[in-house]
Amino acid sequence: MSTASVTAAGAGAPTTIPLDTFPAAVAELSARHGDREAVVAPEGRLTFTELAGRVDDLAGAFAAAGLEPGQRVGILLPNGIRWLVTMLGAQRAGLVAVPINTWYRSSELAHLIGTADLRVVVTDAEVFGKDMLAELAAAGHGETFAAARGGDYLGAVLWPAAEPFPRGLEPASPPPPVATADDVALILYTSGSTALPKPVPLEHGKLLRNGRAMGECMHLRPGDRLWFAMPLFFGYGACNALPVALAHATTLCIQEKVEGDAALEFIERERCTVSYGLATAVRALLAAPSFGSRDISSLRTGPVGFNAEDKRLAVEGLGISEACSAYGLTESYGFVTMTDAHDPLDVRLHTQGRVLPTQQIRIVDASGTECPPGTSGEIEISGCVIDGYLGGDALDVGTRSADGWFRTGDLGLIDVDGRLVFGGRWKEMLKIKGINVAPVEVEGILSEHAEVDQAYVIGLTTPDGDQEMACVVVPDGAAEAGPDLPDRLTSYVRSRAASYKVPSRFVVLDAAAVPQTDTGKVSKLRLREMLEGA
Incomplete structure (x- = not known):
């Protein structure tokens, strides 16, 4: 069985407490650090004792609504107390939490709800400007929560930011803890760019x-x-x-x-x-x-x-x-x-x-x-x-x-x-003139140039089926880039690396024009599409 430990701060030196599950961690933190702040978020502040109380109340509500250990609860909320309490409350009830990408639209929601076998989705009527009930309806899951409905999917539980508890659920005493270290605590969906996201099961311990x-x-x-x-x-x-x-x-x-x-x-x-x-x-x-x-x-x-x-x-x-x-x-x-x-x-x-x-x-x-x-x-x-x-x-x-x-x-x-x-x-490795080139190596060279703030190397397909190495650069804000910046960068890389590692093409962009994924990372796929489209 897996074990973990949490630092317990007393007056003297820190000690460690064996922990196996998220519910156990929350209980121990409440016992050892009850008056200390656990979370600061858009909805307010909670101490560890207050967090544990909110988690217990929601766990009891899930159990009273008929959700059984091992079943899955989707979380479609912005970062905050509601998100955290939903995850921990589900786990306290022996359920599996399934965080959902708030940028998802209807087809992506349909894929996730179907493959994750969700019983409920905890969300709000509007999330980042999107009508979530409309998105869920377009995904084929437009029902609002009703415990008496029966079936595999009980609908969407709405939790407005201004309200202390989700609508349609009532705080109740939590069931006895049932989760073990080897049980699945979370199912996360990877942010794949070339295939449907894969569900990743993650254990408590x-x-x-x-x-x-x-x-x-x-x-x-x-x-x-x-x-x-x-x-x-x-x-x-x-x-x-x-x-x-x-x-x-x-x-x-x-x-x-x-x-x-x-x-x-x-x-x-x-x-x-x-x-x-x-x-x-x-x-x-x-x-x-x-x-x-x-x-x-x-x-x-x-x-x-x-x-x-x-x-x-x-x-x-x-x-x-x-x-x-x-x-x-x-x-x-x-x-x-x-x-x-x-x-x-x-x-x-x-x-x-x-x-x-x-x-x-x-x-x-x-x-x-x-x-x-x-x-x-x-x-x-x-x-x-x-x-x-x-x-x-x-x-x-x-x-x-x-x-x-x-x-x-x-x-x-x-x-x-x-x-x-x-x-x-x-998968990002390039084949330039028959030789493998790692983009990260060339990016590392360019990032040390005084006039470069960001550098992203990508491969573009040529008409003869080969690859051309292109590089998107964002100039340093303090530098006057000028039209000859690509020439200076070409000379810079050529003086520090083999000739086949020199990009054949430089594209200068403002930082705001560099596309990002939903996770806040630069999207090389979209950069490639931009350059090939041009």
Whole structure:
């Protein structure tokens, strides 16, 4: 059975408490830290005791409505207290929480509700300007909740932001705890760009174990306050930031979305110490008009981006002096490797750190043979990793090695000090003049140019079936780019890399014109479509 532990802050040195499930974590946090703030969000503030009470009430309501352990509850809400209480309340009742992408439209909702076998969806009449009942109706699931309806799907439970409890449900005493460490706590849908999202089942025990390990690398301590404004429905929130916070008695300071000035004001007011923002969030803060006039010196640690320049911006631009570099994916319950917050800056800038005690990692060549240190190959992982996707064996085809390791499809190497150096996504590898080129390598070179703020290398198909390497660059705001910037960048790369690694085409864009995915990452697929369409 999996176990985890949470730091308990008393007057003396911290101790640890064995924990196996999210309901157990909430109960222990209430017992040990009852008066401490658990969450700050758009709907208000809750202490750990208040959070536990709200979670128990909703768990009782779910049970009274006839939902049985193991059944699934969809969460279609913005970041906030409602989202958090719905997830934890479902788990307290022995149910499985299924976070839903709030950008989904009707066809995507139909796919998710059908494949996840949801009993109810907790939502609001309007979410980010969309009529959710209309979207659900177009998806073939327009019913509002009615316990007496019967059938597999009981409808949408509406929970307006101004109301303390979902409509149609009544607070009730919770049932006895039934969840175990090996039970599924969450089902997350991966944000695939070339195929339908895959359902990823995540167990209670592994989520908390890895959350504990990740927080230890960041040296989280009692009183830390974690800023989070990325979508909670993706892995970076639900299976990373949330278990990290629960495993370390950390206050969650949640915003619905990343908005530069509002985020800076929020971080300053709440004295946030842990930043959980992707590279796009870091750039949004730095570009905000009020940056420099807000005191965000409380920020100390948190995970940062893949390339050295993104990390440097977090450390030097935002002052996150103990920022940690990491590598992971939803299927690995968050991170697999991390640098330590106290590692030298050069280590944090240029590696993704050592493997966590909850994980295993190896690099293999095309034949499946493990590579020696310093040799690039495919990253394979084991440990806190899913056993398989939900929905049939077809989804797992090609995801496992002969001896059962999970094949990530990513490239990297383990250096002589045992640290991972990320080499890019296998599917993004380019074939230029018959030679493999990793876009991340060229992007890393360009990101060090004084006139470049962002660089994205993509492959465009040529009429003869070959690939042309193109690069989209966002100039540094302080630089006068001028029409000859592409020529200067060509010379710059040519002086630092082999000729086949020099992009044949540079496209200069404003930062606002760079398309993003729903998770806040740059969409290379849409960039490719833009360039090929032009």
